[in-house]
Amino acid sequence: MTDPQNFYAEVGGAPVFEKLVSRFYQEVAADDVLLPLYPEKDLGPAEVRLRMFLEQYWGGPRTYSEQRGHPRLRMRHNPFKVGPIERDAWLRCMRIAVDEAGFDDAHREQIWQYMTYAAASMQNSDF
Numbered sequence: 001m002t003d004p005q006n007f008y009a010e011v012g013g014a015p016v017f018e019k020l021v022s023r024f025y026q027e028v029a030a031d032d033v034l035l036p037l038y039p040e041k042d043l044g045p046a047e048v049r050l051r052m053f054l055e056q057y058w059g060g061p062r063t064y065s066e067q068r069g070h071p072r073l074r075m076r077h078n079p080f081k082v083g084p085i086e087r088d089a090w091l092r093c094m095r096i097a098v099d100e101a102g103f104d105d106a107h108r109e110q111i112w113q114y115m116t117y118a119a120a121s122m123q124n125s126d127f
């Protein structure tokens, strides 16, 4: 398994993360469970924040923390109910994005493992 710090460079850097996150938000925009959670009508700023966060996590530029500070992602999700339905909707959108991002099998498996773990850890409601 790749060290997450090398992942960004190995998979092709910025254009790959751009494609991944824009495909994810294309699905969110059409999702009846997720879309109502977003406080802003324009999903653009949320897309930029998720892209910066993922780039940083996977060894790319640290712009997320420069602009947003410590991620504290669980805390930042507290205003939104994230139960099993929201988690599964998020993963459904992310599955499509990951499958279409052009990763080789090993990198796809690695980032998918992370997404399923991260989505479960963001849950803050049992229903």
Ligand code: HEM
Binding pocket: 034, 037, 038, 039, 040, 045, 046, 049, 050, 053, 068, 073, 076, 077, 080, 081, 082, 086, 087, 090, 115, 118, 119, 120, 122, 123
């Ligand atoms: C922000 C929903 C999981 C990363 C948000 C926002 C919503 C949301 C509604 C606010 C949009 C905004 O930034 O304006 C959800 C739901 C999830 C989920 C329903 C279901 C499990 C995740 C996961 C990650 C993540 C697994 C990371 C791998 C982020 C980031 C932000 C964010 C980085 C922006 C935080 C900030 O800097 O303010 N999410 N999220 N989310 N989410 Fe999630």
